[in-house]
Each structure stands twice: as structure tokens, then as C-alpha cells.
Amino acid sequence: xxxxxxxxxxxxxxxxxxxxxxxxxxxxxxxxxxxxxxxxxxxxxxxxxxxxxxxxxxxxxxxxxxxxxxxxxxxxxxxxxxxxxxxxxxxxxxxxxxxxxxxxxxxxxxxxxxxxxxxxxxxxxxxxxxxxxxxx
Amino acid sequence: xxxxxxxxxxxxxxxxxxxxxxxxxxxxxxxxxxxxxxxxxxxxxxxxxxxxxxxxxxxxxxxxxxxxxxxxxxxxxxxxxxxxxxxxxxxxxxxxxxxxxxxxxxxxxxxxxxxxxxxxxxxxxxxxxxxxxxxxxxxxxxxxxxxxxxxxxxxxxxxxxxxxxxxxxxxxxxxxxxxxxxxxxxxxxxxxxxxxxxxxxxxxxxxxxxxxxxxxxxxxxxxxxxxxxxxxxxxxxxxxxxxxxxxxxxxxxxxxxxxxxxxxxxxxxxxxxxxxxxxxxxxxxxxxxxxxxxxxxxxxxxxxxxxxxxxxxxxxxxxxxxxxxxxxxxxxxxxxxxxxxxxxxxxxxxxxxxxxxxxxxxxxxxxxxxxxxxxxxxxxxxx
Ligand SMILES: [Zn+2]
Numbered sequence: 001x002x003x004x005x006x007x008x009x010x011x012x013x014x015x016x017x018x019x020x021x022x023x024x025x026x027x028x029x030x031x032x033x034x035x036x037x038x039x040x041x042x043x044x045x046x047x048x049x050x051x052x053x054x055x056x057x058x059x060x061x062x063x064x065x066x067x068x069x070x071x072x073x074x075x076x077x078x079x080x081x082x083x084x085x086x087x088x089x090x091x092x093x094x095x096x097x098x099x100x101x102x103x104x105x106x107x108x109x110x111x112x113x114x115x116x117x118x119x120x121x122x123x124x125x126x127x128x129x130x131x132x133x134x135x136x
Numbered sequence: 137x138x139x140x141x142x143x144x145x146x147x148x149x150x151x152x153x154x155x156x157x158x159x160x161x162x163x164x165x166x167x168x169x170x171x172x173x174x175x176x177x178x179x180x181x182x183x184x185x186x187x188x189x190x191x192x193x194x195x196x197x198x199x200x201x202x203x204x205x206x207x208x209x210x211x212x213x214x215x216x217x218x219x220x221x222x223x224x225x226x227x228x229x230x231x232x233x234x235x236x237x238x239x240x241x242x243x244x245x246x247x248x249x250x251x252x253x254x255x256x257x258x259x260x261x262x263x264x265x266x267x268x269x270x271x272x273x274x275x276x277x278x279x280x281x282x283x284x285x286x287x288x289x290x291x292x293x294x295x296x297x298x299x300x301x302x303x304x305x306x307x308x309x310x311x312x313x314x315x316x317x318x319x320x321x322x323x324x325x326x327x328x329x330x331x332x333x334x335x336x337x338x339x340x341x342x343x344x345x346x347x348x349x350x351x352x353x354x355x356x357x358x359x360x361x362x363x364x365x366x367x368x369x370x371x372x373x374x375x376x377x378x379x380x381x382x383x384x385x386x387x388x389x390x391x392x393x394x395x396x397x398x399x400x401x402x403x404x405x406x407x408x409x410x411x412x413x414x415x416x417x418x419x420x421x422x423x424x425x426x427x428x429x430x431x432x433x434x435x436x437x438x439x440x441x442x443x444x445x446x447x448x449x450x451x452x453x454x455x456x457x458x459x460x461x462x463x464x465x466x467x468x469x470x471x472x473x474x475x476x477x478x479x480x481x482x483x484x485x486x487x488x489x490x491x492x493x494x495x496x497x498x499x500x501x502x503x504x505x506x507x508x509x510x511x512x513x514x515x516x517x518x519x
Contacts, residue, residue, distance in 0.1 A: 009259070009272045017269060043266045043385055069292070069392060071284035072337035077277035089276055091285050091387050101271050101387045112292045129274050 312464025
């Protein structure tokens with residue numbers, strides 16, 4: 001690893017979110033599903049807002065969805081991302097009814113509702129990040 | 137019981153708004169506070185409630201020690217970013233209406249040009265922890281990148297344009313040129329806006345607010361005392377706070393184009409007993425141009441999706457139907473977490489707004505927007 005390059009921010013998993021990151025390292029997008037009432041929620045949180053249960057069953061998402069919105073970043077807000085500009089952050093409506101944020105990896109023009117697939121890719125620090133590409 | 141007309145804005149104070157000063161945030165906050173207290177015709181010892189805004193100034197305890205206050209009856213922290221200043225008016229009015237306090241000081245001060253910029257700051261704040269854990273590592277660093285998808289979705293759904301964002305920016309700049317205490321001093325055209333570099337699409341540089349140093353403060357007093365005080369009274373007729381759905385994650389928000397003020401605005405208008413047509417002047421939180429358009433919709437000045445067309449034709453400019461950000465706003469006067477918007481509304485309703493004075497302004501509103509969409513609104517009237 002190039003030690004002269006500024007370090008990227010890394011996630012600090014909590015007991016609540018650890019299963020998400022464990023899944024991500026295996027390429028799986030894991031979501032919390034309430035074990036009491038079945039409601040899917042994301043990002044991870046303590047209670048089910050429908051029934052207040054703390055009991056969770058983690059499910060593996062299909063990693064398919066559609067584009068909800070996006071931004072194309074041209075400004076280096078953080079030096080560790082300067083050599084990646086411009087990059088596109090996309091908000092994706094997942095089939096499971098929650099959303100995910102990822103990096104768009106395509107030259108295909110973005111539009112609302114564009115069908116996409118998501119996969120994890122490790123960055124230079126080994127942090128898994130979501131890559132989003134149009135369905136082919 | 138309602139908070140309608142229970143409290144009055146009796147004193148306002150501002151330091152110079154600048155980029156670069158040897159003064160620290162706490163020093164700027166004290167300087168503005170002393171000005172606001174003097175403006176109200178009070179002494180620092182008369183203050184019996186303090187709401188320090190943000191985390192760059194003094195604690196209530198520092199105010200007690202430095203102002204020699206012997207019986208502070210209320211201190212509160214309102215942690216809603218740019219919504220905090222206006223939201224704190226609700227807390228102050230509640231404390232006054234219930235007899236806890238007579239004179240509450242609300243004050244802000246910061247020196248940011250010598251410290252970390254906004255993009256790095258939010259990741260130390262607990263209300264951004266989901267962004268910090270799940271989005272920051274992907275390169276979602278700054279508030280601009282969190283709000284840009286809200287604006288982009290609005291554009292895609294409703295046909296809102298960058299030119300309409302530009303109209304907001306140009307309006308604020310025109311007004312800032314009338315204000316001696318504004319950071320930005322050069323005119324801006326719509327072409328300047330369109331030619332400014334893209335920061336994070338759809339936000340260009342001139343869609344983004346300033347980063348600068350300064351202090352700002354105001355005193356909220358019991359309404360029955362206001363007529364005998366130094367300044368012409370300005371009464372707080374309506375005030376409300378609202379949080380958006382999914383307040384800590386815009387990504388997960390069911391409707392990305394609807395923010396907290398959508399829940400607060402109807403409450404504030406009902407409390408004040410006024411309609412939109414009664415609003416002579418509006419100081420609207422403008423961290424980004426799009427946020428002004430979104431709030432106009434969410435407050436009900438027009439329907440969702442019609443905000444872009446609503447602001448066209450100079451409607452927000454002085455002389456227009458709804459003059460907005462007559463001081464220049466965060467976009468061109470200075471970024472003081474919107475407490476400068478409160479000061480400007482008070483000046484407008486006192487008739488002390490100088491070259492930017494809206495003729496016969498008797499009723500106005502001010503809004504706050506913070507963190508990821510917390511909203512606050514206050515409606516005030518000239519006594
Ligand atoms: Zn449940």
C-alpha cells in the first residue's frame with residue numbers, strides 16, 4: 001500500500017452493525033429483518049419501529065434494485081478521494097423495500113428507475129464498498 | 137395554552153462577518169451577546185436563560201462566570217444544526233410563557249476559517265453516525281453530497297432547473313450588496329452562477345453557502361415587558377419545530393424531497409393566525425439554493441414540485457411579491473447557522489433594515505434547516 005497517500009475513512013462497526021460488515025466482506029448485502037413481525041429495516045437500528053422488538057434475523061438481499069437519485073462529485077472534499085474525481089454516488093431502491101448508497105461504475109446515463117445490480121468491492125484498505133452497475 | 141405572542145425579540149447583536157479573524161468562536165459569541173443585551177437596554181446580569189447554539193462557543197456556565205449572572209434559571213442545548221437558532225425560539229418562548237424566565241439569550245459564535253471545514257466536521261457529530269459508518273467510506277463526505285441527491289430527484293421528478301437555483305443565488309447576492317456587514321461584495325449574474333465550477337452535481341459553487349467567522353445573538357423577553365423596553369417590540373406570534381422522516385439518513389428517507397419544516401409550518405401559521413398572503417418578508421435558511429425552493433414548497437407557499445417556477449420572475453427579490461433573505465442569506469451575507477436570518481427579520485419588522493427595508497413590513501417569517509433536514513419556523517409581527 002502507498003503510505004504517502006492520505007488514508008480513506010474506514011467504518012467502525014458496532015455490535016448492531018457487525019453482521020452487515022461481516023456479510024459485506026463475503027460479498028453479501030445483509031439487512032435486518034424483525035424476527036417478531038417481519039419488517040425489513042436499514043441502516044441497522046436497535047428496535048423495530050413497527051413492533052419495538054429487538055429480535056432480528058439477518059437476511060441476504062437480492063442485490064438488485066433501481067436508481068432513486070444520485071450526485072456526481074467533482075470537488076475533493078477529502079484528499080483521499082482526490083484521484084477518483086469525478087465519482088458518482090447513487091441511491092438505490094432495493095427490492096427489499098429499503099435503500100443503499102453505492103458508487104456507480106458505468107458510463108450509461110443515469111435516470112430514475114434505472115434497474116441496477118449491486119456488488120461489494122474492497123478498497124485499498126480492504127473496506128468493502130458497494131459498486132452499482134446497470135442490469136445488462 | 138399557546139405560545140402566541142407570549143415572547144418578544146427585544147435585542148439583536150452581530151459582530152463583523154469576515155473570513156479570517158484573530159478572535160475565537162467564544163470571543164465572537166460574547167461580543168455579539170453583549171451587543172444584543174445592550175440593544176435590548178439590559179445588562180448582562182438581567183439574563184436568566186441561555187441557549188448557546190452549536191459547539192463552537194461558550195457553555196452556559198461560561199456565560200454565568202463572565203456575565204456575573206447570579207441566578208440562571210434555564211440553559212438548554214438544541215442540537216439541530218442550522219435549525220437550532222429558530223428552534224431555540226420555541227424553547228425560549230416556552231420558558232417565558234411558563235414563568236421560568238424573563239430574558240433568554242440565544243447566541244452563536246465561531247471561527248471556522250482557521251479550523252476544519254464543514255465536510256470533515258459532521259463526522260464527529262452523533263446525529264450523522266449512520267452517514268459516517270455507511271456512506272463516508274464511499275466518499276460521501278460533505279453535507280453538499282448528502283443534499284445533492286434530494287435536489288437531483290426534485291429536478292428529475294418536477295423539471296426544476298439549475299437556472300432556477302441560480303435565481304435564488306443571484307437574489308441573495310443582490311440583497312447582500314445592500315448590506316454593509318456582508319462577506320460577499322461583488323455583483324453576481326445568472327451567467328456567473330452557471331459558469332461557477334461544479335462541486336457535486338447539481339450543486340455548483342454558487343449554489344453553496346459561505347464559510348466565514350462571526351458571532352450573532354438575540355434576546356427573547358417576556359411579551360408584557362417588551363413595550364417598556366428600549367426597542368420597538370417584535371412579537372413571536374408562531375413557532376414550531378419538525379423533524380423529517382428518517383432524520384439521520386437521507387438515503388433511507390421515504391420522500392427525499394420533503395423535510396422537517398413540512399410538519400412544522402402548518403403549526404406555526406395556525407398558532408400565529410396568519411396566512412401565507414400576510415407574510416411581508418421571509419428569511420429562509422439557504423445552506424444551498426435548492427433548500428430554499430424545497431422549504432417554500434414544504435411551507436405551502438406553492439405545491440410540491442412547483443417551487444422552481446414559483447421563484448421565477450423576481451418574486452423573491454426586493455420589490456417582488458415575497459422578498460427573501462433581504463440581508464443576503466448564508467449564500468452571500470455569511471454563514472452564521474441562520475441566526476443572522478433571525479436578526480434580519482427583527483430589523484425588518486422594526487423598520488431598521490436600511491437599504492434592504494421592505495416597505496411597511498409588519499409580519500414576517502424566518503426558517504431554520506439543519507443536520508439532515510430538521511426544520512424550524514418562526515412567524516413574527518411588529519408590535
Ligand atoms: Zn417488528
